[in-house]
Amino acid sequence: MLAALATAPSLGQAADRLSITPSALTHRVREAERRIAAPLLVRDRGRPRLTGAGLRLLDAAERCLRELDLAEADVAQGRSVAVDLVRIGASTLSGYEWLPELLRRLAVTQPTIEVEVALDVSLDPVGALRERRIDLAIMPAPVRLAAVRSQQLFRDEMVAVLPASHPRSRQPYLEAEDLIDEPYVADVTSTETGREFERLFEPRGIRPKRVRRAGHTEAVIALVRAGFGLTILTRRTAAPYLAAGDLATVRLTRRGLYLDWHAVLRATDFKASAARTVARTLAETTRGSHRAAR
Numbered sequence: 001m002l003a004a005l006a007t008a009p010s011l012g013q014a015a016d017r018l019s020i021t022p023s024a025l026t027h028r029v030r031e032a033e034r035r036i037a038a039p040l041l042v043r044d045r046g047r048p049r050l051t052g053a054g055l056r057l058l059d060a061a062e063r064c065l066r067e068l069d070l071a072e073a074d075v076a077q078g079r080s081v082a083v084d085l086v087r088i089g090a091s092t093l094s095g096y097e098w099l100p101e102l103l104r105r106l107a108v109t110q111p112t113i114e115v116e117v118a119l120d121v122s123l124d125p126v127g128a129l130r131e132r133r134i135d136l137a138i139m140p141a142p143v144r145l146a147a148v149r150s151q152q153l154f155r156d157e158m159v160a161v162l163p164a165s166h167p168r169s170r171q172p173y174l175e176a177e178d179l180i181d182e183p184y185v186a187d188v189t190s191t192e193t194g195r196e197f198e199r200l201f202e203p204r205g206i207r208p209k210r211v212r213r214a215g216h217t218e219a220v221i222a223l224v225r226a227g228f229g230l231t232i233l234t235r236r237t238a239a240p241y242l243a244a245g246d247l248a249t250v251r252l253t254r255r256g257l258y259l260d261w262h263a264v265l266r267a268t269d270f271k272a273s274a275a276r277t278v279a280r281t282l283a284e285t286t287r288g289s290h291r292a293a294r
Contacts (some may be wrong), residue, residue, distance in 0.1 A: 001028055002058045003065060005041060005048045014048060059133065063087070070114065084274035085114045089121035089128050090138035092187050093195055094261070095217070095237035101285045102278070109281065113274050123188065126264060135275040137264040140194030140234075149270040150262040151279050154286040158196060158257045159249040161221070161238050162230035169248040173256075176204045183229030184208035185220050194259050196232040200252060221247075234259070261286070 001018060008014035015025040033040050040054035050058060067085055074083055090096070099117065106113050121128035125137035130147055137143075142150040160174050168174060168182070179201075188195075201207050212229060214220045220231050221241050238249055251257070263279035270276055 001025070001032075002040070002050065002054060002061045005029075005054070006050055006058055009047055011048050063133075066116075083112055083114050085116060086136060086275050086278045087116045087118050087134040088136045088138065088278070089118045089125040089134040091125055091140055091194065092122045092217075093140050093234060093237070094122075094138050095234070095240075097236060097240070098282065098286050102282050105281050105285055106278065110274075110277055113278060115278060129264060129266060132266075135265070135269065135273075136279055139262050139264050140259045142260070142262050143264045147267055148264050149267050150264050151283060153261040153263055153283050155258055155260050156234040156236050157251065158199070158232055158259060159235055159238060159251055160230055161224055161233050161241070161247055161249055163224065163227055164246050164248040166230065166248070168230075169250060171250055173251045173254055175253060176200050176206055179208050179230070180206055181209060183210045183212065185212050185214055185223045185229040185231045187214055187216055187220050196252075199257060199259070200232070 001014075004014040004017045005011075008017060011025060012022050015022045018025060020028075029041050036053065036057075038053040039051050040057070042049050042051060070083055070085065096117070099115075103115060106115065118128065118134050121134055125134065125139060126143050126145070126148065128134045129137045130145075137148075138153075139150070140156075142152070144150075160168075160179070162169055168178065171178070186196075197207070210229070212223065214223055217233070217237065220233075223229065224231050225241075225246060232252065235249065238247075241247055242249065263282055265273075265275050265279060
């Protein structure tokens, strides 16, 4: 019902899609609103529009429908084994270079597990995990909450990424103070767990004077490449963008600035679940690739 109301141009057409009358649909909406004690639908120039509560439920409904579609496909193809869907969300700092190898390993060792990446939860993967919008969060630090458990994956290094022609690209390392007067480009500007604002700038009580928010790693790299400023990424995330030779990386602080990536699961799923299996496989995959890179 929610999916039909979200896409149909009118209440009547939404009812047609559900093979019921408009009055029956109206009754269903009112009954649902009574159950949750919140409005789900408003009229916008005659067209049905979901409220915030309706959109929240629609998000869950669409995931349910996708899983039902997958189950129907399994049955139609004569599969006798059910498929477990594990939804993964990652911090904005994370790249996805680990994803292909993870899928290859799962296809061999756990063919009944399917993985889906949720890109719309990157600002708060742990919140999405607790709300059951995802099943596994990839975070640049352990999360210490009673409702979740963390498993270490691998260590990575945070580095400054800047044009190869930039004078600071020839320095052996950069301190937070070196970046105060440099235009800084970031995908997000909030203080996220494990990110540069928490790890590098806040301990010194400083922040770059000019910060431009680009919203996505690809946009950040495009602006850095064009000379609009510099940024901070992990070495693994930055590596694919260095091949052209017009970008350089410089380590941060004399000793380097390192972080440990963790797989975070709900505490109830940590001992035995499809999500736990995916986390364990991901740990094996990333450790192997990290040793090979070294």
